[in-house]
Amino acid sequence: MDERGFEAGLERLFAQAPALADSDAFNRRVERRLNRDWRWRTLGLGAAGVLGGAIAVTQSLHSGLGIKVQEASASSAHAAESFYNQGINFSDMLMQAGSGANLFWIVSGCLIIAAVVGATRALDQV
Amino acid sequence: MGVTPDDRRIIGLHDVELAALAAAGGRREFGELVRRHGSAVRGVLRRMGADPSTADDLAQDAFLQAFERVAEFRGEGTFVAWVKRIAARMYLKRRRKDAILVLEAEPREPEGEARPRHAADRIDLDEALKGLAPAERLCVSLCYGAGLSHAEVAQALNTPLGTVKSHVKRGLDKLRERMAPPGGESDGSRAHG
Numbered sequence: 001m002d003e004r005g006f007e008a009g010l011e012r013l014f015a016q017a018p019a020l021a022d023s024d025a026f027n028r029r030v031e032r033r034l035n036r037d038w039r040w041r042t043l044g045l046g047a048a049g050v051l052g053g054a055i056a057v058t059q060s061l062h063s064g065l066g067i068k069v070q071e072a073s074a075s076s077a078h079a080a081e082s083f084y085n086q087g088i089n090f091s092d093m094l095m096q097a098g099s100g101a102n103l104f105w106i107v108s109g110c111l112i113i114a115a116v117v118g119a120t121r122a123l124d125q126v
Numbered sequence: 127m128g129v130t131p132d133d134r135r136i137i138g139l140h141d142v143e144l145a146a147l148a149a150a151g152g153r154r155e156f157g158e159l160v161r162r163h164g165s166a167v168r169g170v171l172r173r174m175g176a177d178p179s180t181a182d183d184l185a186q187d188a189f190l191q192a193f194e195r196v197a198e199f200r201g202e203g204t205f206v207a208w209v210k211r212i213a214a215r216m217y218l219k220r221r222r223k224d225a226i227l228v229l230e231a232e233p234r235e236p237e238g239e240a241r242p243r244h245a246a247d248r249i250d251l252d253e254a255l256k257g258l259a260p261a262e263r264l265c266v267s268l269c270y271g272a273g274l275s276h277a278e279v280a281q282a283l284n285t286p287l288g289t290v291k292s293h294v295k296r297g298l299d300k301l302r303e304r305m306a307p308p309g310g311e312s313d314g315s316r317a318h319g
Contacts, residue, residue, distance in 0.1 A: 006302055007270070013251045014173070014271040017166035026168065026182060030160045030189050034153050037190065 046118050053115030057108055073103070142201040149197040156193050163206040164189070170210050171217055173255055174267040184220065188213035207273050214272035218282045254304040262297030265290055 020026070129137075136144070136158045148156035167188060171181035192199075192209045199208050255263050268274045268282075276294065280287040 007298070010251075010270050010298075010301065014170065014267070015166075017163070018169040018172075018252070020165045020168060023161075023165050026164050026185070027157070027161050030164065030186050031153070031157045033186060033190060034156065034193060038153060 049118030050115045053111050053118070057111050057115075060104070060108060060111075141205040145196050145199050145201070145205055148193060149199075153193075156189075156196065159205060160189050163209060166206050167209050167213050170267065170271040171213055173252065173263070173271050174214065174217055175260055175263050176217055180220070184213055184216050188216055191216070203273075210272045211274065214268055214274060215282060218268075222284075251301075251305070254301050257304060258297050258300055259293075262293045262300070265293035266297035266301065269294055 132154075136155055139147070139155070139158070141159060141162070144152075144155045144159050148159065164185065168181050168185045171184055172178060176184065188209055191212055195212075199205060255267070258266065264283075265279055268279045269276065274282070276290050277287060279285075280290045283290065
């Protein structure tokens with residue numbers, strides 16, 4: 001047998017899986033570990049989401065985000081008012097659509113809902 | 127437990143399709159890949175010289191790592207070859223960690239080695255591999271079983287490329303001699319690049 005033929009034959013032999021009596025048990029062990037790792041990961045991600053959401057809400061409350069948003073809304077309203085000083089009064093619309101405080105509570109509410117959804121999904125997976 | 131229509135659907139899928147579904151979080155699909163290729167991965171680790179228990183542990187770890195990284199599998203080679211490479215690298219890492227990976231530049235012959243002289247002495251691959259020195263067996267299995275190139279083996283073993291080539295050549299010569307077909311000539315003197 002020439003060298004290439006022998007090496008090709010050797011590769012074919014290596015590619016043949018040996019018949020192992022305990023292959024079912026091995027497969028079950030891998031699947032069990034797979035499922036276990038998956039549960040832990042989902043739980044970890046869910047917990048991290050809840051924690052992150054809680055921290056975000058807390059930080060938002062402490063940083064005076066509401067006041068800053070209100071100020072930003074007011075300044076943008078002024079800019080809009082001067083830009084469209086001959087046209088429609090957008091500043092009134094913006095101020096009516098959502099005051100700074102309202103926007104703050106909407107954002108906070110969304111964060112809390114996201115955290116609760118994350119926790120629920122994590123518990124469902126477990 | 128009976129086979130459900132979903133089981134039948136999964137069984138009918140190609141490896142590449144199963145891998146794509148596994149990349150989207152499909153653990154059942156990945157389980158089918160484990161069922162298909164578990165023995166092959168365990169087998170290549172044993173052929174490298176791992177004892178059965180270590181081979182099984184490493185094969186499990188290799189499949190779990192493959193699941194983590196399955197999105198990287200693009201179907202360019204076969205799935206089983208990809209997992210075998212992961213398993214081979216894990217085995218080498220384990221051996222380095224255990225400080226038992228020492229390749230001799232001039233390996234000794236295994237003690238009590240009996241060279242088959244007749245066609246009747248012809249033996250299968252697994253038996254033939256047992257007659258190789260550990261370094262030869264490891265290098266041959268890494269190249270022909272796990273599909274690593276000589277350079278990759280040298281890098282993984284932190285060994286000169288020439289040493290790896292030398293181990294592979296000696297190992298191949300011995301295998302050729304032991305696995306020669308009945309009535310066929312074995313020519314162990316042929317050089318291997």
